[in-house]
Amino acid sequence: MRDQASGPRVLLKRLRELMQEPLEPQERLDRIVRDIASNMVAEVCSLYVLRADSVLELYATEGLNPNAVHLAQLRLGQGLVGTIAASARPLNLSNAQEHPAFAYLPETGEEIYNSFLGVPVLRAGRTLGVLVVQNKTMRHYRDDEVEALETTAMVIAEMIATGDLARLTRPGLELDLRRPVSFTGLSFNEGVGLGHVVLHEPRIVVTNLFNEDSEEEVRRLEISLSSLRLSIDDMLERRDVAFEGEHRQVLEAYRMFANDRGWVRRLEEAIRNGLTAEAAVEKVQSDMRARMLHMTDPYLRERMSDFDDLANRLLRQLMGRGPEDVAASLPKDAIIVARSMGAAELLDYPRDKMRGLVLEDGAATSHVVIVARAMGIPVAGQMKGAVSMAENGDAIIVDGEEGVIHLRPQPDLEAAYAEKVRFRARRQEVYRELRKKPSTTRDGVQVDLLMNAGLAVDLPQLAEAGAAGIGLFRTELQFMVASTFPRAEAQEKLYRDVLEAARGKPVTFRTIDIGGDKVLPYFKGAIQEENPALGWRAIRLTLDRPGLLRTQIRALLKASGGRELKLMLPMVTELGEIAQAREIIDREVRHLSRFAHHLPTSLKLGAMLEVPSLLFQLDELMKAVDFVSVGSNDLFQFVMAVDRGNTQLANRFDTLSAPFLRVLKQIADAGVRNHTPVTLCGELAGKPISAMALIGLGFRSISMSPASIGPVKAMLTELPLDELKAFFDDNLMAPAQGLPMRALLQAFADDRSIPL
Ligand code: PEP
Ligand code: MG
Numbered sequence: 001m002r003d004q005a006s007g008p009r010v011l012l013k014r015l016r017e018l019m020q021e022p023l024e025p026q027e028r029l030d031r032i033v034r035d036i037a038s039n040m041v042a043e044v045c046s047l048y049v050l051r052a053d054s055v056l057e058l059y060a061t062e063g064l065n066p067n068a069v070h071l072a073q074l075r076l077g078q079g080l081v082g083t084i085a086a087s088a089r090p091l092n093l094s095n096a097q098e099h100p101a102f103a104y105l106p107e108t109g110e111e112i113y114n115s116f117l118g119v120p121v122l123r124a125g126r127t128l129g130v131l132v133v134q135n136k137t138m139r140h141y142r143d144d145e146v147e148a149l150e151t152t153a154m155v156i157a158e159m160i161a162t163g164d165l166a167r168l169t170r171p172g173l174e175l176d177l178r179r180p181v182s183f184t185g186l187s188f189n190e191g192v193g194l195g196h197v198v199l200h201e202p203r204i205v206v207t208n209l210f211n212e213d214s215e216e217e218v219r220r221l222e223i224s225l226s227s228l229r230l231s232i233d234d235m236l237e238r239r240d241v242a243f244e245g246e247h248r249q250v251l252e253a254y255r256m257f258a259n260d261r262g263w264v265r266r267l268e269e270a271i272r273n274g275l276t277a278e279a280a281v282e283k284v285q286s287d288m289r290a291r292m293l294h295m296t297d298p299y300l301r302e303r304m305s306d307f308d309d310l311a312n313r314l315l316r317q318l319m320g321r322g323p324e325d326v327a328a329s330l331p332k333d334a335i336i337v338a339r340s341m342g343a344a345e346l347l348d349y350p351r352d353k354m355r356g357l358v359l360e361d362g363a364a365t366s367h368v369v370i371v372a373r374a375m376g377i378p379v380a381g382q383m384k385g386a387v388s389m390a391e392n393g394d395a396i397i398v399d400g401e402e403g404v405i406h407l408r409p410q411p412d413l414e415a416a417y418a419e420k421v422r423f424r425a426r427r428q429e430v431y432r433e434l435r436k437k438p439s440t441t442r443d444g445v446q447v448d449l450l451m452n453a454g455l456a457v458d459l460p461q462l463a464e465a466g467a468a469g470i471g472l473f474r475t476e477l478q479f480m481v482a483s484t485f486p487r488a489e490a491q492e493k494l495y496r497d498v499l500e501a502a503r504g505k506p507v508t509f510r511t512i513d514i515g516g517d518k519v520l521p522y523f524k525g526a527i528q529e530e531n532p533a534l535g536w537r538a539i540r541l542t543l544d545r546p547g548l549l550r551t552q553i554r555a556l557l558k559a560s561g562g563r564e565l566k567l568m569l570p571m572v573t574e575l576g577e578i579a580q581a582r583e584i585i586d587r588e589v590r591h592l593s594r595f596a597h598h599l600p601t602s603l604k605l606g607a608m609l610e611v612p613s614l615l616f617q618l619d620e621l622m623k624a625v626d627f628v629s630v631g632s633n634d635l636f637q638f639v640m641a642v643d644r645g646n647t648q649l650a651n652r653f654d655t656l657s658a659p660f661l662r663v664l665k666q667i668a669d670a671g672v673r674n675h676t677p678v679t680l681c682g683e684l685a686g687k688p689i690s691a692m693a694l695i696g697l698g699f700r701s702i703s704m705s706p707a708s709i710g711p712v713k714a715m716l717t718e719l720p721l722d723e724l725k726a727f728f729d730d731n732l733m734a735p736a737q738g739l740p741m742r743a744l745l746q747a748f749a750d751d752r753s754i755p756l
Contacts, residue, residue, distance in 0.1 A: 485523075
């Protein structure tokens with residue numbers, strides 16, 4: 001053991017004793033600063049704690065005027081103490097008063113001290129306060145003294161975090177740790193959730209801070225580090241397809257960090273100063289986080305998250321813990337907060353206890369988001385920093401409409417949101433009642449309201465939402481949430497489960513629609529494309545990879561034995577594609593009948609209308625298929641030349657503009673003319689105002705997300721269809737006063753009290 005470490009070791013031992021004594025918090029603090037001062041041969045030791053109003057308040061001092069305690073204060077960024085708190089970096093000065101940031105606080109009587117060493121009190125990278133020592137002489141504190149003071153600061157951080165100091169705050173003031181914070185990111189699924197934080201990867205609370213024997217602790221660290229390195233090597237070597245691509249890069253980064261000499265040296269140093277191996281990991285991680293917080297480079301920030309993960313793994317190793325069984329102790333209003341998460345991990349949480357999901361990363365198309373949407377959970381994403389600011393059990397609101405979250409919200413905000421949630425619940429009650437009513441307009445015209453689905457978790461919604469069937473089953477979702485191609489048996493099982501859950505209601509399966517924004521990381525054949533939306537996707541891809549299509553069709557045929565099978569093809573561009581697909585289907589039917597398989601009672605083949613080329617051959621299209629389903633998301637994207645995923649353009653063009661509505665009318669008319677059933681299954685069907693327009697244009701079947709069925713039905717049952725038809729006769733080709741169609745439709749509904 002190095003000599004210089006004995007100072008901090010003795011100090012930490014003292015602190016441990018002080019923590020265990022039954023003292024009032026103020027007295028404990030007073031004794032801590034006194035002991036630090038004497039141990040470091042300093043005349044002054046002071047602790048400043050950061051309050052929620054961004055003010056650093058003097059909480060304890062040895063050496064400065066004791067009357068200044070709880071009175072002396074500095075704003076974040078003000079003076080040396082404020083600078084340390086704002087930058088989260090130590091300041092080591094032999095002549096403090098010469099520093100440009102020096103601010104003189106007359107009440108403290110500190111003018112006689114020259115040298116100054118201040119370190120931030122950090123926890124999970126957040127500044128909770130500042131710990132300072134001062135001397136009259138112009139001394140320069142050694143590196144090991146800085147390190148020792150930082151180690152002590154960590155112990156104080158734990159005291160603050162455990163709430164010990166909260167009792168010392170004056171009424172009306174709060175510690176920064178408990179400060180309410182809001183984050184703005186993106187909405188990944190609508191809905192509002194109120195509840196309590198459940199960290200998906202709970203921060204491991206290190207309770208055992210002080211070591212008995214440094215050498216023994218260093219040995220423990222080494223053992224854990226080498227098994228961590230081995231497990232990473234192991235994962236990398238397995239060459240599991242799931243670890244290709246991005247996963248692999250992350251693991252490579254882990255391996256690099258785990259072998260980083262600088263990191264290991266800092267860990268060992270913290271242990272030699274008296275910390276346990278776990279506490280050392282936490283301290284070094286916290287220091288590093290604080291430093292990285294000021295970096296703007298997204299690549300480095302991403303690496304920081306990887307480092308966090310690695311530190312967490314190391315903590316688990318050291319404490320001999322496997323992954324936490326979070327589900328066991330879940331509050332009944334859990335809001336899961338995660339950096340990122342796999343789809344399967346979300347399914348491990350019981351649905352009835354989940355009120356929302358917050359992700360630091362993620363995209364609207366990530367698998368976990370797809371699953372969360374299917375489960376009807378509000379999701380907000382891209383909430384950078386949420387994980388480190390949140391503590392398990394904190395109150396939190398997820399606003400999936402606005403893409404914001406509120407952590408530890410003020411009571412008035414919480415009350416406003418609670419009212420919003422109650423209002424939504426009352427509306428849900430009304431929708432539930434509506435389920436029993438026939439799905440007809442006010443003047444008695446039947447309109448089928450179907451739902452979109454794609455996973456087994458969607459199925460209970462069929463009955464809950466009161467859908468007439470499944471108008472679009474996105475089979476690619478099973479492929480997207482898997483880590484390898486789902487086997488034929490797994491596909492068949494899902495399709496069978498769907499048909500069983502539908503209990504005779506119609507189900508339209510769509511053949512896999514991958515490519516574009518739907519990527520399968522394990523699909524080796526995928527190519528880099530300049531314009532993926534216009535590229536090798538959907539039916540184009542599956543016709544080129546007929547093995548994929550054949551397997552799926554066989555699974556669908558087998559699963560629908562004795563029942564009707566409705567099958568549709570995505571992104572059809574020319575009729576030849578339908579003929580080609582039909583050939584493959586026919587061959588599979590022949591194959592199965594040769595082996596005496598139970599075949600579907602009937603097979604209906606449809607095409608999705610998503611590509612504008614079909615608009616110019618509508619009659620031929622209607623004759624070539626048994627039904628047509630308009631994919632309005634893609635059709636709008638191609639008709640208007642606007643990327644559906646580009647948020648910059650999201651509100652620029654209106655889906656209810658006259659030209660697009662005229663396109664939709666032509667499709668509906670062609671269906672009637674050719675006696676070919678036409679439905680629409682894009683997002684357009686799910687908004688009451690656009691659903692109203694569709695019905696007015698002639699659609700008698702629309703398919704939407706299950707949550708939309710209630711609001712759309714509420715509109716439908718109040719809709720006088722005759723009047724709406726007359727409205728379109730007057731306005732579709734020549735909108736009144738040149739007004740936008742959306743405004744005219746809104747006015748139509750308002751005049752007749754149709755709920756939109
Ligand atoms: C569409 O394009 O409207 C559609 C329903 O398909 P997806 O959203 O799956 O592309
Ligand atoms: Mg589409």
